[in-house]
Amino acid sequence: MSLTPRDGCNPVSRQTRRSFVVALAGALALCIDARALAQLATQRRTPVLPKTVAGVRLPDTVVALAALDLAWNACPPFLFNHCLRTFLFGVMLAEHDAPTYDSEIIFVAAALHDLGLTQRYATPEHPFEMDGADAAKEFLAARGVSAARAERAWNAIALHTSILVDHQEAQIGIVGNGAGADVFGSGIKSLQAERVAEVVRVFPRLSFNTGFRDLLVDHCHRKPLSQRGTWLDNFCRVHNPGVAYPDIEKRMLEAWPGTR
DSSP states (O other), X not given: OOOOOOTTXXXXXXXXXXXXXXXXXXXXXXXXXXXXXXXXXXXXXXXXXXXXXXXXXXXXXXXXXXHHHHHHHHSXXXXXXXXXXXXXXXXXXXXXXXXXXXXXXXXXXXXXXTGGGSTTTOOSSSOHHHXXXXXXXXXXXXXXXXXXXXXXXXHHHHTTTOGGGGGSOGGGHHHHHHHHHHHHOTTGGXXXXXXXXXXXXXXXXXXXXXXXXXXXXXXXXXXXXXXXXXXXXXXXXXXXXXXXXOXXXXXXXXXXXXXX
């Protein structure tokens, strides 16, 4: 009785199997490459901005363009456009007082000022202004920007919704003034209508009013207690009726029991 080798033991079969494995690996590699290419094709490319909009020059330094790329990939389109309008309106409003400003740093601050509203850059407990300021400061430090200039960007973002910005150097208020103009229309009537129209034409609003409102509601739901003492405090309370917010008066009166 002769024994016929099984296919797995036949040298010819082993060679055939190796060839099959190599071919399969190649096919899988092609499949993975195709998927990677398809994914890259769906990614939004950072837009090339005009050199000036409404008479305002847009910084095009390496750091400014890197901040633009970060904002473009981190923010939904309506929020990205808001950040650019914030810079433009802020600078246009500043022209009335003609303060000098660090255009690169203020541009970076405006471009990144709402990063804290995105889940990627949100911490569990800090207000979105601080999260955005921290992200911008880290971004600048990683690119060799001096500590003083990075701190300027931090202040411009962290204080852009606070009245405390009035106690900072004038350029720190550019981001907050620009954001206020775009969100609430503050100061817009003092600007030339043609310039405002050009800003909105280049960076359309894209249903910003409702999109931004929904983004803030989502932020308040995710982090209901993070905005205590900020301009969003009452907004978050309204949209979180089931959340027990700390009662300042109660805390004060119940402190130091047994004393007056």
